[in-house]
Amino acid sequence: MTISNQGRFSADGLPVLIGSLPLASHREALEWITSVTPEIPLWPQLPSNPAEQMLPQFAEGIPCIAEDKPGSTENRIIFDISGPDFDEQMLAFFEEYLVAAEDPSFLVKSRFATSGERAAGLYLLGEHLAGTPGLKACKGQVTGPFTLLTGIKDIRGRAGYFDETIRDMVLKGITMKAAWQTRFLADKGDCPVLLFIDEPALAGLGSSAFIGVTTDEISAMINEVAAGIHQAGGLAGIHVCANTDWNMLLASEIDILSFDAHGFFDRIAPLTTEIHTFLDRGGILAWGGIPTSTTDTIMAESVDSLCALWERQMEEIRSDRSPADMLRRTLITPSCGTGSLSPDMARRVLDLTRDVSATLRRKYL
Numbered sequence: 001m002t003i004s005n006q007g008r009f010s011a012d013g014l015p016v017l018i019g020s021l022p023l024a025s026h027r028e029a030l031e032w033i034t035s036v037t038p039e040i041p042l043w044p045q046l047p048s049n050p051a052e053q054m055l056p057q058f059a060e061g062i063p064c065i066a067e068d069k070p071g072s073t074e075n076r077i078i079f080d081i082s083g084p085d086f087d088e089q090m091l092a093f094f095e096e097y098l099v100a101a102e103d104p105s106f107l108v109k110s111r112f113a114t115s116g117e118r119a120a121g122l123y124l125l126g127e128h129l130a131g132t133p134g135l136k137a138c139k140g141q142v143t144g145p146f147t148l149l150t151g152i153k154d155i156r157g158r159a160g161y162f163d164e165t166i167r168d169m170v171l172k173g174i175t176m177k178a179a180w181q182t183r184f185l186a187d188k189g190d191c192p193v194l195l196f197i198d199e200p201a202l203a204g205l206g207s208s209a210f211i212g213v214t215t216d217e218i219s220a221m222i223n224e225v226a227a228g229i230h231q232a233g234g235l236a237g238i239h240v241c242a243n244t245d246w247n248m249l250l251a252s253e254i255d256i257l258s259f260d261a262h263g264f265f266d267r268i269a270p271l272t273t274e275i276h277t278f279l280d281r282g283g284i285l286a287w288g289g290i291p292t293s294t295t296d297t298i299m300a301e302s303v304d305s306l307c308a309l310w311e312r313q314m315e316e317i318r319s320d321r322s323p324a325d326m327l328r329r330t331l332i333t334p335s336c337g338t339g340s341l342s343p344d345m346a347r348r349v350l351d352l353t354r355d356v357s358a359t360l361r362r363k364y365l
């Protein structure tokens with residue numbers, strides 16, 4: 001974590017969102033975001049738009065990946081390396097990657113840029129950053145390489161992760177896309193950039209679907225993307241919305257660990273030593289204590305109950321750190337995105353996130 005922005009950013013229990021919202025208007029979505037997380041806004045992903053579904057959104061520019069039903073909510077992306085021009089496309093991809101890796105300024109107009117068609121909210125956030133001084137930070141996100149590689153299949157149903165050529169291209173493509181987005185946001189706003197790697201597929205580690213996948217391979221992939229973010233001047237976060245190998249992630253080169261504290265805190269709590277080693281080197285916990293799973297779960301909670309939950313969990317792992325010190329190293333977040341919820345429930349989650357953060361900050365900071 002030897003990056004320039006590390007010393008400029010302190011979490012201080014501030015609220016941050018995960019990304020997706022159940023709205024059709026990017027402008028309305030950004031208004032929601034800035035009303036609840038004005039200090040650290042992020043760009044809205046609207047999965048109701050087929051172009052912004054998680055897998056195709058960050059696949060553009062990577063050779064041999066295609067959509068089978070573009071414009072449909074049932075759209076899938078597939079890979080095919082059997083085409084007669086694949087070798088030529090692959091060579092062009094890696095040549096462009098090598099140039100971008102050596103000269104980051106080349107990223108601006110490269111194939112690694114995310115288009116406005118795929119992420120209109122990103123460009124809208126850029127406009128907001130340019131006109132809003134005094135921000136603590138801003139947040140972006142990319143689909144993680146493991147999630148993308150296990151989500152794309154060939155015509156026989158084989159995941160891209162198990163094809164070495166595809167795996168290398170996707171990893172390098174995502175790394176450069178994360179670096180491009182970090183630079184894009186940094187150029188628009190005078191504030192640190194938090195760039196999260198969204199890896200929901202890591203919840204499947206150890207299952208029969210991922211036999212042969214090693215934690216060393218996953219760690220190396222995460223570290224490569226994190227290095228791209230760091231080189232571009234950002235802080236690298238990772239978000240997993242269920243259980244996974246937390247020890248591996250705490251030992252990786254990420255700066256921010258985003259986890260579902262409401263549903264899976266008991267899985268990470270035993271790693272107290274590893275958590276404090278992570279915090280000692282400057283790491284930040286994005287504490288996903290506001291539930292997003294079901295309407296009943298969301299409605300069962302209040303600001304008071306969620307603050308009490310954070311306090312109980314914090315006491316379980318704080319060791320000799322004070323509550324104030326723990327909060328300074330914590331961001332308050334929903335457990336996951338709200339794109340699958342109703343607008344009413346999504347708004348409740350956002351309001352709870354804002355109010356829990358404000359209540360804890362008043363009490364401890």
